[in-house]
Amino acid sequence: MLLPLLEIDHPLVQAPMAGISTPAMAAAVASAGALGSIGVGATDAAGARKMIAAFREQSKRSLNVNVFCHAPAKADEARQARWIERLRPEFAQQSATPPAKLTEIYRSFLVDDDMLAAFVAERPKVVSFHFGIPSTDRVRALRDAGIVVLGSATSLAEARRLVDGGAQAVVAQGYEAGGHRGMFDPDAADDRLGTFALTRILARELPVPVIAAGGIMDGAGISAALRLGAAAAQLGTAFVLCPESAADEGYRRAMTSDAAHHTVMTRAISGRPARCLANRFTGWAATNAVSDAEIPDYPIAYDLGKALHAAGKAAAGKDFGFGAQWAGQGAPLARSLPAAEMVAKLVAET
């Protein structure tokens, strides 16, 4: 049911990792018969069109384009100023100064008419949502254009909102998953449901197919997800070390270090909870007991996080420790293979 809907051969989705996945990765995955994905949440409509075009030059198969559907950030200049001061000493250690002001570095798809228009014009096979779901008329516009619509949920309640809102399948994102946790409201209590429990509960309760995500790294994991009732598995961390990934050398080195055994859910880097390899940034947040209330809204905080990462990389010591080194709890099992070979291996193992 899900596979014909997505027009793929294997129950496998390469996760859309904004900033890490690339059109080349998605194309290699798609051409190998799985669902290739790109994240365009951190770019604008023109950027998204370029990425879709780059994919299409390399593959005729199914593409999933992922967008962020967070409530638009509320600027709070005082809090933002305090946050800049909080991190100023870390910039100083990199012989750098923080930016004077922070901005909302990209727009939520909830309010991005240009992005919607780009999708309706370009018609990727799939559009998927993270952090929420757009209004019914926006979802209808996508579906009327023949686009399959997916959403990501961390709880049964969120999953039901996705289904009610028109999602045709739901990604069950377990607490193990790397990168941004898809919870709709980052300030709400989080039940932290693991992939095992969440997948089984959603598979039992939802009228649409479930795609399991979080901690799945190999064919055994995909097979286990299917046993739990999922129609497919979504793997992100498993693709970070692929040559087609945009991960920098520091990120790749950290993925193969002991840090892979110690991922941390942190809000300090971007303003929203996200699972990251234990690094200098997560260590700083823990040591300084940073509270959620101090951190500016996503993605305003990310403006500073990205600046600090850039300062570290540019410094004489080439410090990669402030990177958004997103990774799931399965990181120790990551392998370095070209994306097409990775898909073939995963399929053979399953």
Next chain:
Amino acid sequence: MLLPLLEIDHPLVQAPMAGISTPAMAAAVASAGALGSIGVGATDAAGARKMIAAFREQSKRSLNVNVFCHAPAKADEARQARWIERLRPEFAQQSATPPAKLTEIYRSFLVDDDMLAAFVAERPKVVSFHFGIPSTDRVRALRDAGIVVLGSATSLAEARRLVDGGAQAVVAQGYEAGGHRGMFDPDAADDRLGTFALTRILARELPVPVIAAGGIMDGAGISAALRLGAAAAQLGTAFVLCPESAADEGYRRAMTSDAAHHTVMTRAISGRPARCLANRFTGWAATNAVSDAEIPDYPIAYDLGKALHAAGKAAAGKDFGFGAQWAGQGAPLARSLPAAEMVAKLVAET
């Protein structure tokens, strides 16, 4: 390999839930061909002997006897006195007064020579450890008596310590799991590995069989655990509603309420992190921002927790909300069946 070692027919372990599982439950499970378990960590050697005898009156099959291997509690009278005062208003609301002093209500197996002697004399098929592993000579005494020795791990590092210490199989306890989290040091950083990632990592890395635990509620879950490389699955929450369970009416009612969707890892009830149904006690700890440093050592804090629960139950309003209503994240999938029927159903589903 694991099944012949444990002398069981099915890759299924009923979790030893001190205070909830009973000799009758363990016997029904064992006679149905799975591993029945009792927890004796909250009693002494004489109590353990009685429970083993009660099991043997009802079943000739394999019994697993579980003990707590925590570092013995350090009394801190000042902290304990402050903790009593912190909870005094909650007692008052139940028209009760807290005890004047708290005590270490039971001993760690690490230092319990009588318990060790009882095991060597009684020779249950299996002895399993939680919170750590005893010294090599104690483990050797058990193994020399023909007892199979299991341990519980929440990380690869703990699992390796168990194997090095003589454990013949390791329970991979995912973050989803209900009840006390088996981490050896409750004050250490916790990577919160989910069942999916932890099981796969341990199955890949350990030279001994792995038993997956946490969020597993039905045959689909058992089957998924086996796909992840586990040799068996351990289920606890799935047995809480069995008639043989010692769960009280409030606990049973909570298990079938919305609280099942909102379990909480809390240290406030016993002094160690444990996953509990969201209830009045977990709500109190959250609302009052209780910090770990305030809470007396396990099981000294549990002395007060149990007293508060008893006060609530005895009050006119019969308030069950302070109970140690341990449950895993799979709680919404719990079923109420006699233990033998539960085993038969789980086996058929698998």
